Amino acid sequence: MKNIVLIGFMGVGKGSIAREVVKYSDYIAIDTDDLIESMENKKIKKIFEENGEDYFRKLEKHVAKWLEKSVHDTLVSTGGGFYKRENLQKIGTIVLLDSPFDAIIKRIKKHPNAARKLKKRPLLNDLKEAKKLYEERRPQYLKLAEIVIDVTDKSAQECAKELLKKVKKYG
Template sequence: MKKKNNIVLIGFMGVGKGTIARELYKQTGKFPIDCDDLIESATNLKIKEIFEIYGEDKFRKIEKDLAKFILNSIDNSIISTGGGFYKAKNLAKFGKIIYLKASFDYIISRIKNSPNADKKIAKRPLLANLDEAKKLYNERDPKYAKKADFIVNVENKSPKQIAKEIKKLIKG
């Protein structure tokens, strides 16, 4: 299977993958697909509820099923992934992988300063304990970088600027 024509956004939870996907849609016309939204729609549960009721292992199994679906069915789209989606088998074939990079502190302040901050923190079960979340961030950061075709630092940039940068990188 050849590489798909998708733009795949990876990075830590709260970095802005969904926001950037929506801005990329405005600039490219490629339709944005949010992995967490698809999982919530398929299960009729919020991500937080899946974690509470079934645990992280069940969530990762659902995510794995979604990855297979995307690989077999989705092309010419923008895929906004969950924070752990970088582990998906054959990720390189999904399309151009863009690591949206920011420091842990920047991500946390971004979430805390956003409208509906409490909701945004509550919907991310792995942010319940910030010390554990920071460990997870430090563990994942080099793994995201290794999987990425391009790394885009998103700190102190508008979604419009970030999307333009991604478009430029993809066009070469």
Template sequence: MARNIVLIGFMGVGKGALARELVRCDSTLYALDTDDMIESMTNTRIKKIFATAGEAAFRALEQKTADWLAKNVTNAVISTGGGFYKVDNLKAIGTVVYLKADFDWILGRILNAPNAKKKLKKRPLFQDVEKARSLFAERYHRYEEVADVVIDVDRGDTRSVAEEVLRMAAQQ
């Protein structure tokens, strides 16, 4: 298996921020973001892909990205979109780490961010908070089922969570 750490979890839980912190903690790693990769590959924003092509087309792009990562990437921390856990070769990419937090903590994190409006606008599935809450309830246990490691992120600062992820991933 590739020496990658694949961060999964609900949108807004902090996968990107944690990926950057993990790279600061371990200079042998580099960070990739699957949503950024998809936007680069298609030259289209995620929100526009959802609006014009639909969710199924976006999920196909996630699978294409997963296939490429599994074949070509090592020593990376890969932050993923909230639905990336559904790709069929997730474990082939690396150690899967579920960043676990409750919905209200995630919502508070987004709403209290300095760029809250931008964070909300970027997440097409978070436009209706009650629909997002329902989606969270639907996905919550699936994240745990596919993860190699589960980390509660709502209990510590980003640095201590990063250190815990590195310790746990090293044991896999």
């Protein structure tokens, strides 16, 4: 069993789907944003506000190196920009959770904690800019992905089961 690395745009459901995968497999799940928050003892939003995006990306790079060297048999949920880490393929099988931008925003807004979910994602403050970012990143996600799961209008449970089937066939 090697690592599974979930990539995809912010708000696509990487964390929710990871929690479901754990229920149906022997994987444990970790989240790169959670690791960074623990390292800095600050929320991502605060890191962006106080230190800027470049500093945050350096923290991601540090986490990526640690994952490659130290983490095995684990499902790794990543932040939306983590796909740029040069050693991504060395960390594990890359699975893209894919959905159109409007469906992602609709999904977030439907969530019971929608306001909190939007607030914790500083890059979603301006939806017009966020959509541009999505359109820039999506082709790159598709290029990197070894497996693609369309999560549009599917429950986290459905996505988790599909992911596990595809990973088993792939690996």
